[in-house]
Amino acid sequence: MTRFILKRLGSGLVVLFAVSVLTFFLLYISSGSIARNILGDQATPEQLAVKEAELGLDQPIAARYFSWLTDALGGNLGTSWFTSEPVASSLATRIPVTMTMVFAAMILIAIIATLIGVAAAVKRGWVDRVVQIGAIVGDSIPGFVIGIILVTILAIQLGIFPATSTISPGEPASAWVLSLTLPVIALLINGVTGGAQQIRSAVIKQLERDYVRTLRSRGIGEREVLFRHVLRSAAPAGLTVLSLQLIGMLGGVVIIEQIFALPGMGPLAVAATGQSDQPVVMGVVMYTVAVVILVNLIVDLLNGWLNPKVRAS
């Protein structure tokens, strides 16, 4: 087991390294105007040269990468070229906002999708048809459109929720809940419909297996069959879908945070990428890749725990 984890972490580090090299060189291609972007279009060539030297842009690309890498390995992600704010502290204030949202949405997706998926698989008939239609509708509307519809009705017309985030010091916890409700709903609808579909098919497939018939023929109750056996066997499919959704959500949350003015990772990533603010972009990318690697690892471990067959392979 330990060996498995170490192996996965090792390959994760290789991926991190590869992505860091790739991102750094891609940013290099589009970073030609940094000094001018910072100093404005009236800056003289001398002023531009001073700024470039200050940012280390006069160094060769390989030297710049290794200097970034050694700093990053020492825990120093550098400071933003545009705001002079340390990258680590920008990430530290933004990660909680984004992660609160993503994890709240994930937990709700897991619960709601499982309930709906299982209900559709077990009941079939009209329940199943409603779920199927809902899944198509839910899947076809992008999260940000749902977000805008929710804001227009629930915030602007009815005034129940704030239209944009009010998260700030001194605001009670209820402000957090109110501010995050609409974005979380906008985030989770696609996930719920997609997840419910997968869980429905997985459960149906298990219910048709021979072992279920055997269990039933031995007089084991329907509830026990479903909970102890069927759901357990269907879980890996569900977990895999959830992990893919979480990774996809790291992208979707960028737009949702913009619409709701939430001070999360999204606006930081968008602003930094638009300006080619290399230290910030590198920080955001490294962090995101690390989350993806960890989520995949955790899902694999959970799958192994739920289903011994997976462990063997």
Next chain:
Amino acid sequence: MKFGLKAAAAALILSASLALTACGGGASGANNAAGAKTTTLTLGAVQEIRSWDPAQAHVGHFLQPYQAAYDSLLLREPDGKLSPMLATAWKYNDANTKLTVDLRTDVTFSDGAKFDADAAKANLDHFKKANGPQMAQLTAVSGVRVVDADTIELDLTAPDPSLEFYLSQAAGLMGSPKALGTEGIKTEPVGSGPYVMDKAATVKDSQSVFTARKDYWNKDVQKFEKVTFKILVDLTARTNALVSGQVDATLLDPKTGKQAEGAKMKLAATEVDWQGLTLFDRDGAKNPGLKDVRVRQAINYAFDRKTILDQVMLGQGTPTSQPFGKASGAWVEELENKYPYDPAKAKALLKEAGYEAGLVLQVPSVPGFETQLAVIKQQLADVGVTLEVGSAITNTYTTDVAAQKFTSMYFSLFQGEPWVAINQIISTKALYNPFKTTTPELQAKIDAVQNGGKDAGKLAQEVNKYVVEQAWFAPLFRVNQMYYHNAKIDVTPQIQMAVPSIYNYSPAK
């Protein structure tokens, strides 16, 4: 199937309870009581500022938050007139190479330090070496000398007709000399301005909160108890925040403006930028056709400016043939409609120039201007000019412009003070004159502006006439900036700024 029903019920209950808990919270900010005079001002800011160090201050949208914390040497009135603020009087020598500035003696900074000539010099010196986004504002200043406790002298390497303007902008913001250059001032401003930051309520990238400074010297510009800048980068978020009452004022665009007007918001519009073609390659280095003034004029005659403005910008702006702004002093009434829509004349000019068979004009695609490019492509095609739209510009475009990668470009450019505009789009030093086109005649006119002192604006009219007659550009229109506010406050637009100065807001009468 007992369980199935239960599961479905559980799912229903869960989603219902979600909706219910959400409903329990009550409205936030949507129902502000009207009637009582407001003492707070909440503004939707388009971007977080980079650093509170006054030397890192910027122009336009990004000046306003600094004005809450910092006074400037000169104060720029809404109509552009320069008035005393921390400077009581200022005067050039005859050669316009030395500016003597008299200062107030009764002002302190929020950390208790006193404002005097030494403090002013410390600020200007700091600005020159801090590598800020507007450091070019003091390029002409070679040194600052303290004459006595309330007088400084600025020595210039060459006359700079925009220097007084700059002293009302980023270069004129005065921070406490004790705080300049420290780490602290980057996150917490220390100035002598009308408001002080409430550090506890301020969250980076979310909001900056300021409260009125108790013993502020200039009560005329301190009209609120509390000022909050709420960072709303996204246009949709700004629209929603304004119409739901979360902010009192913010910058929108013509389309979202319709929604704001539906919610009874008021518009404080002002023209700040012009949009149109810049014909970079006037010497014909890469596109020989552009060397002929008749070709450049033909391009100007090809556009039905009014229709394009109505269709693309919902009529929010003014058609124009000149690149200088109405409030700049260099604006000339006769040039406004110098090139009316006249396809026949355009064709005739092209024929005269030997391009009857057609001319190809290359421009890069510019994100956000796709519609404009499609429309001008159509209108140019009508007179026999083929517009080839290349790949989109990226954030390296300034380098690409400087490297003469583009022979023409459709863009939106700021219309500032004449000398600022000349150095942005016309002089041989200007970024947007990458082929460094000039003539002795034009250079003489530019020199006259530089040495013109108080007459610089009027002298710049000659530069304007020259570049319009020579058709260096094909301007289409000046664009309205759509700044909206609610009925709780009054807002006076500020010339050349999409977002007004902080002094221009007051509680509604």
